[in-house]
């Protein structure tokens with residue numbers, strides 16, 4: 001049976017949702033060993049077991065939370081050499097990318113990024129990867145013994161395994177070297193945000209240049225409130241300084257897959273749609289009936305967003321009493 005190693009990232013001591021998604025996928029491919037590094041690792045073993053990890057390797061060494069990716073990369077490289085897995089799954093997060101690049105440099109394992117479907121065919125790994133802003137999907141394999149495969153959040157569903165056994169928990173007997181402790185985290189500044197995050201929200205309302213002015217983003221926030229939605233944006237408005245980069249959806253921003261995505265004053269450039277076209281229902285508001293966004297929309301409203309947004313918010317409030 002294939003041995004699958006999953007790097008389960010922690011954020012403030014809690015395992016990230018993408019890790020549960022990876023474990024859920026990994027259990028369909030083989031025997032799953034999850035690796036959890038950092039303060040609080042031990043407490044997260046049980047939840048990884050619930051999603052199908054048979055073994056959880058933990059280390060509570062403070063180095064993983066005090067320094068940037070190097071201690072984590074060193075440890076993962078060590079574990080790959082010890083365990084010789086058929087595949088290593090890593091979340092496509094900032095830290096995941098940093099660690100994967102470093103492990104690849106150490107072991108020459110090869111990295112496949114933005115994985116879609118993952119399977120083994122006749123023992124050979126097959127990963128589908130979107131190219132050219134997802135206009136082409138290619139099948140990729142790797143000659144490496146333990147290829148690193150990076151998967152963006154929400155690519156797979158996080159599903160608990162019915163009747164999952166309690167995982168075996170083992171302490172990692174490896175101490176990161178002093179050499180790996182070069183870039184220390186001095187301060188973590190959390191951006192204040194209200195309501196659900198873009199990645200987690202059931203409804204996302206994004207605004208583009210068609211909103212005309214930064215202050216009109218307030219109209220999106222007003223509509224977001226009764227819908228408990230998150231607010232996103234296009235790169236055009238992020239580059240104009242209207243909103244922060246953390247709100248950017250698309251190729252160089254976040255990938256979102258909510259139940260409902262409302263695109264307001266957004267033309268629908270491929271670099272934007274690649275980050276939202278996996279949404280279940282897409283509604284677009286645009287003055288230009290030829291706007292490309294309508295090609296990926298389930299419902300299109302041709303009209304002025306500055307008039308439609310207040311009317312929609314008002315109507316929603318009325319209906320909700």
Ligand SMILES: Cc1cc2nc3c(=O)[nH]c(=O)nc-3n(C[C@H](O)[C@H](O)[C@H](O)COP(=O)(O)OP(=O)(O)OC[C@H]3O[C@@H](n4cnc5c(N)ncnc54)[C@H](O)[C@@H]3O)c2cc1C
Nearest residue numbers: 208209210234235236250251252253265267271272287305
């Ligand atoms: C390498 C690369 C990476 C990129 N990555 C990203 C990315 O991650 N995310 C991203 O979003 N973009 C990205 N872009 C930029 C992308 O190509 C587009 O330029 C950008 O998405 C356009 O943003 P927009 O739709 O807000 O603006 P525009 O293209 O200017 O569209 C504005 C739209 O608003 C409509 N409009 C005007 N007035 C109104 C009104 N009153 N009411 C309703 N609609 C109105 C117009 O008809 C138009 O369709 C990237 C580009 C490159 C080259």
